Amino acid sequence: MRISIIGAGYVGLVSGVCLSEVGNRVICVDRIPERVQSILHGISPIYEPGLEDLLRRNLKNRRFTATQDLARAVKESDITLIAVPTPSRNGAIDLRYVRAATREVGHALRSKRAFHVVAVKSTVVPSTSDTIVRPLLQESSGKKAGEFGLCANPEFLKEGDAIKDFLRPDRIVIGSDEERSFRVFKKIYSRFHCPILHTNLRTAEMIKYAANSLLASLISYSNEIASIAEAVGDVDVVDVLRGVHLDARLTPFLEGAVSSLRGRLSPGIISYLKAGCGYGGSCLPKDVPALCTLAEKRGYEPGLLRSVISINQQQPLRLMKRLSHELGGLRSKKVAVWGIAFKPDTDDVRDTPAKPIVDSLVQAGAKVSVYDPFGLEAARKTLFQDTPLTYAQTQFEAAAGAHALVVVTSWPQFVNVDFRKLASLMKKRAFIVDGRRVYERWSVLAAGLRYLGVGYRESEAA
């Protein structure tokens, strides 16, 4: 199929190169000229493992290209995917990019005679496609629904694993209110072997929010258990959750396994049942509030999901409060922060928990030095423009002379650090603040450092 994709960001670019890899012809459109040029030169504007190789291969075989010319891209394709941002504004979804892209697509369709399917790949709250996108397309194209097709095709890829997730999806969800659009659209996925769930437009949109809300809820559940463990004392949330994971309904026995010690499945969902300094990134922090705001507008109070958000907002601040207590205040203390990206293997710093952590440290008068293998540039440009910080060149440079080191992102080079080396660089009896519960406490203590971890506090009586 010939596909145009509006927006060449994490979702648009990954979808574009992967759909061309499986035999489609793809034109990605972006309005940022440098982004388009960079893509055309085979240089990925975002860091995503494996993306650049795939991009170069498909540029070379001419199945993939990029442009700023949206009208041309739409005219030269049969299907258009809209993959523009849907940020949050005051907790509600901000549809300005979706509206603008839809209008432009509609204008381009005016002079097109062949049946063309528009699919919304951006995450949009249920009822967006039928109450906003469809009328806008009708108005700007001068065509009636039916003369063009409309689908909702939410994306479930995870940054850091995006290529694998896209090429080997667990499911593909296609929403459409009529059969023809579905029939045409599903052809782009003809080489994929996974369940294709066909629903109406609103249900497809809702599936994405339901999935993200579940993931956010599991994380906030784990963090609430961590906070209760801290309040009680001498309870380690890591062991508590390990005990929970061993429930065979979460980690089922493999067929034919003779013992429950071996032969268990370890489903990916388990990684969300883990305590830490909170979730971040481009999806969960904006999508859960957007769903809540929509629910409230429609007359339902989503109490559970509001608590999920509140726990997540408190989580990084609780950790910094504990550090402040241990250090007797943060004024003039040097604190290193390892990790700005919201998770490893990405340079995405959107809504990262590193932001409230660094801000609260700086506000309390600490001298903060940060390091991230890929996220520093984005952090400098978009997160901390006016924040007095030191950007270190290496993780050890950040930690040198620090009273405390806060680990926000579990990059492998942070997880596998040599504590003796760290101890030799940091202040005497400095704190390692384990924001992701990636360290063995005893190995930190054995190096002469002190340990502060989410979900563990020694009881005062002990």
Ligand SMILES: NC(=O)c1ccc[n+]([C@@H]2O[C@H](COP(=O)([O-])OP(=O)(O)OC[C@H]3O[C@@H](n4cnc5c(N)ncnc54)[C@H](O)[C@@H]3O)[C@@H](O)[C@H]2O)c1
């Ligand atoms: N990033 C993820 O992991 C992820 C996963 C699943 C779903 N989503 C959803 O996918 C959507 C896109 O997210 P993203 O992370 O790819 O965003 P992004 O910010 O990385 O990329 C969006 C791109 O769209 C371009 N753009 C905006 N308006 C345009 C227009 N009118 N014409 C041409 N280009 C335009 C921007 O310049 C930008 O390059 C969002 O709704 C998001 O919630 C994201």
